[in-house]
Amino acid sequence: MRNGALAFSSWVDRNLFWLTPLMLAAGLVFSKPLLPLVPSIAYLFAYITFVMGVGCGRDHLKQVFARPLPIVLTLALSHLVAPVAAFGLGCALFGADSPYTVGLVLFTVIPLGVSSVLWIELSGGSLALGLAMVLLDSALSPIVVPGLIRIFFGAELGFDTIGLMRDLLLMVVVPTALGVVIYERSGGKFKQRAAPVLLPISKIFFMLVILLNAAGIAPYAYELRGDLVSVVPAVLVLVALGYLLGYYAPLLLRERTPELSVTVSFAAGMRNNSLGLVLALGYFSPQAAVPVVLAILVQQPLATLHQFVLRKFKPYPLKENFHS
Numbered sequence: 001m002r003n004g005a006l007a008f009s010s011w012v013d014r015n016l017f018w019l020t021p022l023m024l025a026a027g028l029v030f031s032k033p034l035l036p037l038v039p040s041i042a043y044l045f046a047y048i049t050f051v052m053g054v055g056c057g058r059d060h061l062k063q064v065f066a067r068p069l070p071i072v073l074t075l076a077l078s079h080l081v082a083p084v085a086a087f088g089l090g091c092a093l094f095g096a097d098s099p100y101t102v103g104l105v106l107f108t109v110i111p112l113g114v115s116s117v118l119w120i121e122l123s124g125g126s127l128a129l130g131l132a133m134v135l136l137d138s139a140l141s142p143i144v145v146p147g148l149i150r151i152f153f154g155a156e157l158g159f160d161t162i163g164l165m166r167d168l169l170l171m172v173v174v175p176t177a178l179g180v181v182i183y184e185r186s187g188g189k190f191k192q193r194a195a196p197v198l199l200p201i202s203k204i205f206f207m208l209v210i211l212l213n214a215a216g217i218a219p220y221a222y223e224l225r226g227d228l229v230s231v232v233p234a235v236l237v238l239v240a241l242g243y244l245l246g247y248y249a250p251l252l253l254r255e256r257t258p259e260l261s262v263t264v265s266f267a268a269g270m271r272n273n274s275l276g277l278v279l280a281l282g283y284f285s286p287q288a289a290v291p292v293v294l295a296i297l298v299q300q301p302l303a304t305l306h307q308f309v310l311r312k313f314k315p316y317p318l319k320e321n322f323h324s
Helices: 001-016 017-029 031-053 058-066 069-093 099-109 115-122 127-153 163-188 190-223 225-252 257-270 275-283 288-315
Strands: none
Touching: 001 017, 001 069, 001 190, 017 031, 017 190, 017 288, 031 115, 031 127, 031 163, 058 099, 058 127, 058 163, 069 099, 069 225, 069 257, 099 275, 099 288, 115 127, 115 225, 115 257, 115 288, 127 163, 127 225, 127 257, 163 190, 190 288, 225 257, 225 288, 257 288, 275 288
């Protein structure tokens, strides 16, 4: 039983390249019966984050904040370099006043995606650094998002700060804290002992998160499908640029390691697009939501492709997902 469970976990790791687009396609096609299940995404994420948290102790987090340059670099790439690139690309293709330009910039100013932590762990990056960056960026988002939108477009923007923080507490903070406590109490042995139960469930939940995210955006994708062709190339370039810059930017740091490059690349390439979609539809025109919807559709496949390239062409080993 133990070997079978771990074999299933490893099989999912090896086949994410085709499982991810399969789940996305299934979510879009079967969105109607799946829509009632979309609110469960937060709870699925909470479990996955907990499983990652039980592999991370207080000493890991202390080490991260003792060397803050990678965090500063990642946030600068994500919320300074990327928005300027998005605005320039949008102006060149659609004009400064286009809602598509607004949507491209909005994608770059929303917080780092919680799902980036999953890919960081899967791809051999630093779990502690990934969690720290997501937590810090999410905490700053009530200031960063409205501020950058106003700088670029002169628009006042407000959103449900309490709701955002509540969701982040549920998905990231509480399960991570619980995991760290269990890690400390067990001397780091709990995850290894419970792996045959924890890992297969976490893999299934990860697939369900992708499936339900696709189902949740399906109504918007179908409604705006006539606009997709003109915006797809811009979104692909922008998301790919995040992964590319994130991978090579750590060359600027003396402490650059393969683990750091993996971590920063996934963090810089992924955003909390669920929040972006709410903001786009709540404060701007539906056309502004098109780049965010497309980012949701391409972000996970590009993460899969990025990980495939890392495995194929880089000489250092990558971890098995959610355990070490």
